[in-house]
Amino acid sequence: MTQMLFRHRRQLLQAFGMAGLGTLPFSSGLLAQTEPDVPGLVEFQRLLAANRILANENIVDAFGHVSVRDPRNPAQFVMSRSRSPALVELEDLMEFDLDGVPLDQRGRTPYGERMIHAAIYAARPEINSVVHNHAYAVLPFTVTDVALKPVVHAAAIIGAEIPVWDIRNEYGDTDMLVRRIEQGRSLAETLGDNTCLLMRGHGAVVTGTDIPRAVLTAIYLQVNAQVLLQARQLGEPALLNEAEVAAATASQFSDLALPRAWEYYCQRAGIDPV
Amino acid sequence: MTQMLFRHRRQLLQAFGMAGLGTLPFSSGLLAQTEPDVPGLVEFQRLLAANRILANENIVDAFGHVSVRDPRNPAQFVMSRSRSPALVELEDLMEFDLDGVPLDQRGRTPYGERMIHAAIYAARPEINSVVHNHAYAVLPFTVTDVALKPVVHAAAIIGAEIPVWDIRNEYGDTDMLVRRIEQGRSLAETLGDNTCLLMRGHGAVVTGTDIPRAVLTAIYLQVNAQVLLQARQLGEPALLNEAEVAAATASQFSDLALPRAWEYYCQRAGIDPV
Amino acid sequence: MTQMLFRHRRQLLQAFGMAGLGTLPFSSGLLAQTEPDVPGLVEFQRLLAANRILANENIVDAFGHVSVRDPRNPAQFVMSRSRSPALVELEDLMEFDLDGVPLDQRGRTPYGERMIHAAIYAARPEINSVVHNHAYAVLPFTVTDVALKPVVHAAAIIGAEIPVWDIRNEYGDTDMLVRRIEQGRSLAETLGDNTCLLMRGHGAVVTGTDIPRAVLTAIYLQVNAQVLLQARQLGEPALLNEAEVAAATASQFSDLALPRAWEYYCQRAGIDPV
């Protein structure tokens, strides 16, 4: 199945050409060696897809990362070695425990901020995918007092409240990166039961019960930021109320809408929906 | 003719490569089976083109939809099953009656908000195409008090008045979606004789006497929103007056301008004008 | 030479794929029949290039047009029939006299607003190319009192003063289009000795002593509008003074800079510089 997945993708690319990110080839050699029935393979393919999609939609640039709780062991998670999401291949995936310790390093350098992911998987058993990004339209909301709240129903999935975590409060002057597991735990505590969190002068964290939900939420966090910024230039925006946020979230994550979105973003990134 | 249409398109794509949306292949198998003289086929090809164009111009993303009144029966309309417009193929098209009931479901899931279309076709006999979208630049105008009015002649086609419909007024807290035919009728009543309508915290509805007019209006609704937002940052914008709106609309929809625009947007989306 | 020009272009496109506008094929049949030493052919090739460049840089969309004074007869000018600039081919070019009357119509529909071009060529003997466009970032300056003045040296070429012409002043309620030669003359009178003019609620007119100058100026008119809008959000912008505008214009139009820009924009549009 893997081979078919990527053979199809390659044919599409060759036939039609592709623009933007997400067009760089997977290492076909490595994939050819992959057994199609490796446990968890579908999740890992989705993780590759998530990397390409987030790059293709300008949610991540050279920096940012996405992870998945290991489907084979909920006390582990999987994410790429330190590499730009646009370029991540299957061989880049590494396993970590919930303290962020690599379990199969083989000389590969992990992301410095894997502790964000580790601490959230430890604190939130229902969360199975985490995105960290610096989406440009979100950044203004990390350095001002204006709360980033959902203004349109499609963005309700970002949640009614988005806390802001400032590393300086507990850790003083730093390079702003979440490098230690205690810092990750502090961030996870501020996140609480919410879906998203902003990091002052840095970026955002987005969580989901699966990869498609986390990816769609990261995309709409950026859309909502842009819409809210512009709406405020016109006047005081009417926000969704909490009941609307809850109901619209359920609709966006229903079978009516979520597969439609996942198919769309996969195809835009040149990947067969998986 | 169908086969030629898409064979030509495929050659174009293979020869030149294509970027962005609208580049994903139509199901050639299905098209090969289509009789070239099926009644209404030209309208259905235009509906496919409209889906691709709206995606290519960023009027719709994963969500949003476009429909056409059935040329074979004015008491019916045709739109895709629940699928992102960028990906819609001929086999996805479904027929509905003016209560939004599918007439030929064959296991396919319809869009949840087809009632917007149904109610407008019932209320407005002269309308033959409806677009529903969440174009990002339009959204700020759905949540503030600033009226979205035409500032430039090319956008006069959006009409002198654009009412805003808030589902909360009649239906209280919802998921913001127009799921029931009564909700669609309420929206259609607020629309009245206007061309466009904004939905609070949600998006827009655009109507046209045919598909090209509806598509062009949806595109220019977004252009006008962006221009008006920016103009307000400079000062109080001079708007078109009602006579100018009427005269400029007639010019934009004349044989001098409309076919020029339709040819342009089709070609940008990689589709032979139809 | 023509054939080589476009054969090279076609090879480039086939080898590398191309994105955006300007990628649609010229009619090779027509070009194959073109004699390479037709008088004025270089200017007509430049006019085709200008059409593609203006589309590729989002200076025009479905609407807008560019013309050249006929190199064979200064009392005539040449522009496309009514067609989107992205799609214009050699066979679309038509000749007009300085009243805007077509000289070789052959059943083709001319642009409704050719009178803008006709009146400017009549009033300004040193002008040899005219662009009319609705570039979105320029439009806000057509409906507010903020003067569009050059803020950066690369945009000095737009000129120190840009008058605004409002068709309503002399002609009352219209469809906003310059349809009659008297309207064109009124516009040309407001333009005076300036390089650019804004049309209230409509768009812009840009002139040049040749095609590359007119095209570069149209591009930088949009850049300057965007920069000025943003600068005003920060505070009161320091403008170039008149001496700086004059000196920077001379530099931008010198042999050091102009061919560099023309080569760049041609290549971006997939066209061999001509």
Add this chain to the structure above:
Amino acid sequence: MTQMLFRHRRQLLQAFGMAGLGTLPFSSGLLAQTEPDVPGLVEFQRLLAANRILANENIVDAFGHVSVRDPRNPAQFVMSRSRSPALVELEDLMEFDLDGVPLDQRGRTPYGERMIHAAIYAARPEINSVVHNHAYAVLPFTVTDVALKPVVHAAAIIGAEIPVWDIRNEYGDTDMLVRRIEQGRSLAETLGDNTCLLMRGHGAVVTGTDIPRAVLTAIYLQVNAQVLLQARQLGEPALLNEAEVAAATASQFSDLALPRAWEYYCQRAGIDPV
């Protein structure tokens, strides 16, 4: 190695098509003649890559340039002849002394503003690469009093202070270009020990201890400008403090982050990382 580098690139382009800039072919003839072990060749390949990357990321348009201190002789630097960065090829590279005098002109026209580079290399021995650009989002900060300071950690590399140099202060009314070595020295004096400098009504200068650092800083100068402009529309932004700027700069330029970014931007521009 050179030949492999570009053969690989060409294969990628042929197989996948590429969009945007950076897709125009290097002169394969010239490259075929290049000895793979020419001293400094890696730096010159990086300089070509930097030209393509800066064009591909919209940091430069037709104008702007990037240089490298000559790895073979620190009293020289290397940059293209007067040509748009998107189009620069190996044969365009010229050597200059630290007064900006061409050492191997062979009839080629140098950039008018090479004095910016010459004077900075003379004043700052630790600087080995200089970028001059007119990135549109940076320009508003060149004409207003709002200081361009880092708001997010990824942009800390632009430095805590960015001075603004106004050519008018010392040289009165000019064409705004740094044409004489004394003007370059005046600019370099204002730059002082900082990384970046803004030129009033003109653009920016960015320096780096190597090419990847200069390129990444130029990219993030634009990102930070955009974020700061938007943040100010929300309220008074919290800036990074000086300790955070220093620590985050060290992290962004560490082996964890810099190669990740360089690989990413090279691949986006269609170039094998070098």
